[in-house]
Amino acid sequence: MLRSVLVSLAATAATVTGLALDPRATTPYDSAWHPSTYTVAQVQSLLSQKLTCCTALSVVFGSKVSYPNSTIYDASLASYWSIQEEEVTPTCVFTPSTKEDVSLAVFVLNVGAKVFPGKCNFAIRSGGHTPFAGAANIEEGITIDLKNLNSVIVSADRTTVNIGPANRWQNVYSQLDAQGLSTSGGRVATVGAGGLITGGGISFFSPRYGFVCDNVLSFEVVLASGQIVSANATSNPDLWRALRGGSNNFGIVTNFKMRAFAQGEFWGGYIGLTVDSLQTQLQAFEDFTGSPNYDPYASLIYSLVLDPASGTWSVACSIEYTKSNPAVLNPPYFQNFTSLPQTFSTLRVSSLTDKTVELAYSNPIGFRQLFATGTYGNSAKQMLTIYQAGNSTVQSIRNVPGLQWSLSYQPEPTIITSKAATNGGNSLGLDISDGNLVNVLLTATWNNTADDARVNAAAKALFSQAGASAKKLGVTNPYLYLNYAAPWQDPIAGYGAANVAALKAASAKYDPSGVFQKQVPGGFKLK
Numbered sequence: 001m002l003r004s005v006l007v008s009l010a011a012t013a014a015t016v017t018g019l020a021l022d023p024r025a026t027t028p029y030d031s032a033w034h035p036s037t038y039t040v041a042q043v044q045s046l047l048s049q050k051l052t053c054c055t056a057l058s059v060v061f062g063s064k065v066s067y068p069n070s071t072i073y074d075a076s077l078a079s080y081w082s083i084q085e086e087e088v089t090p091t092c093v094f095t096p097s098t099k100e101d102v103s104l105a106v107f108v109l110n111v112g113a114k115v116f117p118g119k120c121n122f123a124i125r126s127g128g129h130t131p132f133a134g135a136a137n138i139e140e141g142i143t144i145d146l147k148n149l150n151s152v153i154v155s156a157d158r159t160t161v162n163i164g165p166a167n168r169w170q171n172v173y174s175q176l177d178a179q180g181l182s183t184s185g186g187r188v189a190t191v192g193a194g195g196l197i198t199g200g201g202i203s204f205f206s207p208r209y210g211f212v213c214d215n216v217l218s219f220e221v222v223l224a225s226g227q228i229v230s231a232n233a234t235s236n237p238d239l240w241r242a243l244r245g246g247s248n249n250f251g252i253v254t255n256f257k258m259r260a261f262a263q264g265e266f267w268g269g270y271i272g273l274t275v276d277s278l279q280t281q282l283q284a285f286e287d288f289t290g291s292p293n294y295d296p297y298a299s300l301i302y303s304l305v306l307d308p309a310s311g312t313w314s315v316a317c318s319i320e321y322t323k324s325n326p327a328v329l330n331p332p333y334f335q336n337f338t339s340l341p342q343t344f345s346t347l348r349v350s351s352l353t354d355k356t357v358e359l360a361y362s363n364p365i366g367f368r369q370l371f372a373t374g375t376y377g378n379s380a381k382q383m384l385t386i387y388q389a390g391n392s393t394v395q396s397i398r399n400v401p402g403l404q405w406s407l408s409y410q411p412e413p414t415i416i417t418s419k420a421a422t423n424g425g426n427s428l429g430l431d432i433s434d435g436n437l438v439n440v441l442l443t444a445t446w447n448n449t450a451d452d453a454r455v456n457a458a459a460k461a462l463f464s465q466a467g468a469s470a471k472k473l474g475v476t477n478p479y480l481y482l483n484y485a486a487p488w489q490d491p492i493a494g495y496g497a498a499n500v501a502a503l504k505a506a507s508a509k510y511d512p513s514g515v516f517q518k519q520v521p522g523g524f525k526l527k
């Protein structure tokens with residue numbers, strides 16, 4: 001019954017638009033997925049009464065579609081990390097339970113858009129941690145909140161783990177920790193898997209295993225037609241590579257099959273430093289990142305944090321040394337940081353889950369947030385200039401209520417960027433020819449919408465000065481980490497012309513009518 005309803009919808013769409021549908025849009029569905037309680041005539045009648053895509057989904061999925069002022073809808077909005085995303089109000093929120101639900105919904109929305117052009121746009125949401133509005137939510141459209149796709153299943157031979165896209169990393173790690181295993185993923189407990197992995201992903205394990213996306217052995221993806229396919233080294237390898245950095249441009253990922261490895265508790269935590277020894281610290285960072293003997297167990301996030309009231313800065317270093325069984329305390333590779341006078345320390349041996357929960361404390365939900373990013377050659381001088389630019393550009397907005405302003409420097413040495421080449425490749429456009437790099441993330445937090453423009457302007461000014469300085473010092477790099485990029489940046493262009501061409505070719509092949517370009521407007525699109 002359901003299949004005939006959908007084929008009828010497809011036929012209606014073709015009649016209304018006069019356009020040929022993507023031939024895969026008539027993919028047969030197994031009606032056992034959704035025992036049908038309605039008839040073709042009823043659906044056609046709804047269509048003639050100007051059925052919306054939300055009501056069409058309600059007909060098919062019942063209580064899995066929720067509307068404003070209902071518990072599920074309100075909880076979905078309230079769980080976005082930033083207020084900007086929470087403020088976006090979709091017409092309805094669809095919460096699928098299975099990949100088949102996702103498949104059927106995408107099919108209905110694809111067909112619906114042809115009946116009601118512009119009225120069936122949708123957003124894809126996993127953990128909801130992108131700061132800017134509309135990345136994983138949509139005004140006057142359907143937000144597909146994948147929150148129920150959050151299983152974690154370890155293979156019998158313990159070498160792989162299947163992860164549902166809406167997992168928060170805490171859920172993944174707590175289950176793996178209990179089995180003496182781990183996988184590459186986010187460093188903050190509350191962040192989601194879906195966005196982090198498809199955007200690249202930086203992990204504590206990156207010096208050992210590369211970007212998080214390099215560790216995906218197979219994606220399970222719902223294409224625009226509703227077809228469910230695998231993308232891996234042997235099946236749809238061009239899609240496999242495209243999804244390693246290509247974000248939401250090709251389909252909805254319903255499962256990530258990730259490499260798993262043995263992992264026990266390890267040493268790490270935060271240390272606090274003062275800016276009195278800033279230049280020494282930045283030189284230590286350059287030496288750390290540029291060492292020809294980079295220690296693959298060493299992970300560092302070096303953050304300069306402003307106190308807007310006093311105008312003073314402090315330093316917090318997240319230091320993690322992932323060697324385990326046994327853990328190694330105070331490894332020499334961090335000595336240039338750990339030997340400096342410390343204002344506080346949480347260094348200890350504990351689980352990965354514990355480490356990511358610690359990082360989540362400093363990133364609470366419920367504020368206006370901005371991320372913006374740049375990538376530069378490894379240079380203490382450049383990092384000093386960025387700090388100075390951050391300090392000067394913030395002065396004009398120091399009175400913004402609730403302002404927090406921090407700069408994080410993260411090593412991206414060739415030991416990380418070289419891993420893709422031996423793992424099937426990715427779309428990021430980074431390799432050893434880029435040399436050792438530094439990823440810079442600006443995080444700004446504030447209270448009021450009225451200050452959005454001022455904060456964004458200050459951030460733009462900062463990165464404009466950083467770009468000019470990089471040019472002078474000869475340390476420019478076009479790469480912008482998509483998951484840290486502001487909406488006014490263009491990270492996909494930074495992947496380079498060849499990668500952009502490959503991404504466009506994959507889009508044309510797997511989504512010939514451009515559903516994920518036009519009907520899913522949020523996030524970073526192929527241009």
Ligand SMILES: Cc1cc2nc3c(=O)[nH]c(=O)nc-3n(C[C@H](O)[C@H](O)[C@H](O)COP(=O)(O)OP(=O)(O)OC[C@H]3O[C@@H](n4cnc5c(N)ncnc54)[C@H](O)[C@@H]3O)c2cc1C
Binds near residue numbers: 129191193199
């Ligand atoms: C507090 C905090 C800590 C962070 N820590 C790290 C870190 O340690 N390492 C790191 O690399 N990054 C980190 N990030 C950045 C993070 O990778 C991005 O914010 C990422 O988008 C989060 O994924 P999500 O699933 O929560 O995002 P969402 O906002 O749900 O999605 C992000 C984008 O991906 C798309 N998308 C989501 N799920 C799917 C899917 N299943 N199929 C297709 N497209 C999908 C969405 O449409 C959206 O455009 C952090 C961010 C925050 C806010």
